[in-house]
Amino acid sequence: MVDQCLCRSRSCDNPKPAFRGEVCTGPSMxxxxxxxxxxxxxxxxxxxxxxxxxxxxxxxxxxxxxxxxKFGGRMCQGDDEETAYCEDTPPCPLVPVDGNWSxxxxxxxxxxxxxxxxxxxxxxxxxxVPMRNGxxxxxxxxxxxxxxxxxxxxxxKNAPWTEWVVTNQTSGGYWRQRFRFKCRANVEFSTSIKTxxxxxxxxxxxxxxxxxxxxxxxxxxxxxIDTFTAIxxxxxxxxxxxxxxxxxxxxxxxxxxxxxxxxCGLG
Numbered sequence: 673m674v675d676q677c678l679c680r681s682r683s684c685d686n687p688k689p690a691f692r693g694e695v696c697t698g699p700s701m702x703x704x705x706x707x708x709x710x711x712x713x714x715x716x717x718x719x720x721x722x723x724x725x726x727x728x729x730x731x732x733x734x735x736x737x738x739x740x741x742k743f744g745g746r747m748c749q750g751d752d753e754e755t756a757y758c759e760d761t762p763p764c765p766l767v768p769v770d771g772n773w774s775x776x777x778x779x780x781x782x783x784x785x786x787x788x789x790x791x792x793x794x795x796x797x798x799x800x801v802p803m804r805n806g807x808x809x810x811x812x813x814x815x816x817x818x819x820x821x822x823x824x825x826x827x828x829k830n831a832p833w834t835e836w837v838v839t840n841q842t843s844g845g846y847w848r849q850r851f852r853f854k855c856r857a858n859v860e861f862s863t864s865i866k867t868x869x870x871x872x873x874x875x876x877x878x879x880x881x882x883x884x885x886x887x888x889x890x891x892x893x894x895x896x897i898d899t900f901t902a903i904x905x906x907x908x909x910x911x912x913x914x915x916x917x918x919x920x921x922x923x924x925x926x927x928x929x930x931x932x933x934x935x936c937g938l939g
Contacts (some may be wrong), residue, residue, distance in 0.1 A: 676744075677706035710741035710748045718756065725764035731755050771802030771809045779817070786824035787859065791817050824858045831855075833873070845878045 714734045721728035736748035774796045774831030782789040797809035831853040841848040852871045877884040 675707040709745040710736040728758040734833035761770035768805040769803040776798040782819035843849040
């Protein structure tokens with residue numbers, strides 16, 4: 673842009689000076705509205721820092737008014753604001769961050785298919801994690817609940833027959849017996865069976881005929897194994913089994929120890 677002014681002129685001829693008359697006073701030309709380009713004022717003093725600790729900044733200003741641009745003059749070049757880092761601010765104290773719980777996880781698989789199992793779910797104190805002496809989450813990070821509370825169907829398990837045992841002798845032959853045990857329980861797995869049932873078979877063996885004749889199988893429920901006594905005082909081979917006779921056959925989880933009898937019989 674070209675600098676320019678507005679100009680006008682006048683002549684001293686209205687009338688011209690004559691006969692030693694004085695010439696006109698004042699300029700014969702007037703110049704106005706000349707182009708003026710803007711200039712900056714001096715910078716102001718620095719302002720206060722925007723923070724009292726940590727990273728802080730301060731600013732100062734100047735104006736395009738020394739002089740301001742006029743009549744098409746150019747604006748001042750550069751910024752009217754300047755920012756500087758505050759070097760003397762102390763570090764801010766660390767702000768504690770309190771912990772908060774995350775969402776609960778899904779429930780785990782039930783520990784049993786029947787007879788009341790357990791399920792668990794978890795959550796973490798990591799939303800966010802407590803930092804810089806912040807408070808920890810209040811409450812438990814794990815929950816439990818019952819599941820599959822319905823009763824298990826009854827499971828039965830048969831043991832093999834024991835060996836034959838002579839129980840009584842006569843002049844013509846002898847009686848012998850053998851036993852079989854059956855465990856029953858409302859449990860999920862057959863290895864958990866605890867309740868037992870006993871059956872006995874009796875035969876009379878004729879010495880001359882060399883044949884044995886079986887009596888009708890006898891069955892009796894035994895709900896408390898600890899009270900089981902020897903079926904016959906002459907069962908020499910089995911007098912040790914007064915307590916928990918069924919361990920060998922039923923594979924129950926909780927069984928008493930074997931007792932060694934001092935003499936055969938009730939033990």
